[in-house]
Amino acid sequence: MCKKCSFLVAFLLFFKFNYSQEHVLLDTINNEVFKNEIEQFYLVQSKKTEAIISQLENYKVKEEMKEIFANKKANFLQDLKNRKYLYHKEISPVIEKIFDDIKAKNPNENFNEIKIILALGEEINAYNYGEGIVAINLPLIINVNDELELSFIICHEIAHQKLNHVFSSIQSQSQKGNSSEMIEKAKELKKVKYNRSGLAKNEVKNFVYGARRFSREKEQQADSLGFVYFRNTNPKFVLKSVEALANLKYVDKDKDSLTSKDYHEIFENSKVVFQEEWIETEDFQDYYYQTNTGIWNIDSLRTHPDIDLRVKYLKNTFKIDESQIYEFNKLNYISLKSKSKYDEIVMLFYLKEYGKSLYKTMILLKDDKENPILKKMMYDNLFMISEYKSQYKLNQCLETESPYNSKSYNAFLSFIRNLRKATLSQIISIYEY
Numbered sequence: 001m002c003k004k005c006s007f008l009v010a011f012l013l014f015f016k017f018n019y020s021q022e023h024v025l026l027d028t029i030n031n032e033v034f035k036n037e038i039e040q041f042y043l044v045q046s047k048k049t050e051a052i053i054s055q056l057e058n059y060k061v062k063e064e065m066k067e068i069f070a071n072k073k074a075n076f077l078q079d080l081k082n083r084k085y086l087y088h089k090e091i092s093p094v095i096e097k098i099f100d101d102i103k104a105k106n107p108n109e110n111f112n113e114i115k116i117i118l119a120l121g122e123e124i125n126a127y128n129y130g131e132g133i134v135a136i137n138l139p140l141i142i143n144v145n146d147e148l149e150l151s152f153i154i155c156h157e158i159a160h161q162k163l164n165h166v167f168s169s170i171q172s173q174s175q176k177g178n179s180s181e182m183i184e185k186a187k188e189l190k191k192v193k194y195n196r197s198g199l200a201k202n203e204v205k206n207f208v209y210g211a212r213r214f215s216r217e218k219e220q221q222a223d224s225l226g227f228v229y230f231r232n233t234n235p236k237f238v239l240k241s242v243e244a245l246a247n248l249k250y251v252d253k254d255k256d257s258l259t260s261k262d263y264h265e266i267f268e269n270s271k272v273v274f275q276e277e278w279i280e281t282e283d284f285q286d287y288y289y290q291t292n293t294g295i296w297n298i299d300s301l302r303t304h305p306d307i308d309l310r311v312k313y314l315k316n317t318f319k320i321d322e323s324q325i326y327e328f329n330k331l332n333y334i335s336l337k338s339k340s341k342y343d344e345i346v347m348l349f350y351l352k353e354y355g356k357s358l359y360k361t362m363i364l365l366k367d368d369k370e371n372p373i374l375k376k377m378m379y380d381n382l383f384m385i386s387e388y389k390s391q392y393k394l395n396q397c398l399e400t401e402s403p404y405n406s407k408s409y410n411a412f413l414s415f416i417r418n419l420r421k422a423t424l425s426q427i428i429s430i431y432e433y
């Protein structure tokens with residue numbers, strides 16, 4: 001068993017025995033069944049893709065696309081094996097229920113060739129992988145306000161799939177890369193010595209595995225078709241579609257922060273007396289200074305200008321009535337979100353993002369000091385950070401300060417980076433179990 005897997009098994013055992021019967025992270029019971037089902041599904045889908053590619057006329061495009069889709073398949077199956085995609089006993093049924101509603105209310109559409117699956121990934125994101133797969137990253141579940149917002153995001157992603165955007169984007173990039181126009185351009189730029197189709201291939205690969213950004217035009221198409229699915233499903237709540245988009249604008253902002261008082265409370269007990277100087281590093285002060293000058297005032301950088309346009313487009317196109325506000329019961333979803341916070345910090349640990357996992361753990365811990373999961377995650381993350389630090393590999397598990405981060409997160413990063421080894425050991429001892 002690899003090290004990663006044994007970590008995971010340790011978690012599962014921990015969560016099973018020490019936390020509660022009701023919330024088990026990364027459920028293994030159904031995971032083999034789930035894995036086989038998704039693998040079989042993907043293999044069938046991929047056969048269909050191969051058949052379509054083999055019909056293409058341009059030889060170079062055909063060969064390039066064969067290779068891209070073969071890599072894409074291998075990548076997906078490997079991720080599935082590594083548990084990037086999984087079945088979660090509580091979250092997955094919520095996703096399934098939302099999708100079942102969409103199917104029932106859009107009886108003229110065939111959604112049988114689409115699977116919506118939960119994914120481990122730190123971005124607050126959902127994406128269409130193409131070939132029938134829509135993935136929803138765990139942090140998105142926690143960051144939408146309610147199941148209606150999630151429903152709209154799902155509608156948007158399945159619209160990308162119904163419009164076959166992944167395939168058509170890859171195809172058009174490949175055609176562009178192999179077009180005579182592109183080849184002429186390359187000659188002009190005296191780039192003939194490079195392998196032209198190789199250059200294009202890299203661009204396509206970035207698209208397939210990278211941010212998966214579609215063109216604005218394709219986003220608009222997915223918003224429109226997605227809106228129709230959503231309106232059919234939730235006719236009373238059409239306003240929720242634009243609210244889901246507007247909320248996306250703020251999701252990556254820190255909703256909570258750590259103050260100097262929090263550091264004191266988290267890192268002080270009978271064994272350890274917290275020293276003010278631990279957080280009074282030069283860098284720590286610098287951030288305050290720079291924030292005041294506005295250089296690090298980053299909120300404007302974090303907003304997504306496209307979102308305003310998308311909201312405006314939907315409102316205008318579908319004449320969304322903003323006065324139509326209906327109440328609905330979101331209690332169940334709120335409770336799911338609150339339990340899933342623990343899944344997120346364990347997920348980050350699993351992804352070896354010890355810094356992020358520790359930061360999120362500290363934020364939860366300040367209001368829940370005796371929680372055994374949080375205390376354990378404090379120790380596990382601090383321990384791993386100290387291991388990486390002594391091997392001079394801290395950058396692999398701890399982000400660097402950046403103007404894209406919140407002030408509180410930058411201060412945390414600076415605090416961890418500046419801790420001396422002796423201090424770190426002292427702090428770790430507080431949470432030893």
Ligand SMILES: [Zn+2]
Nearest residue numbers: 160214219222
């Ligand atoms: Zn999209």
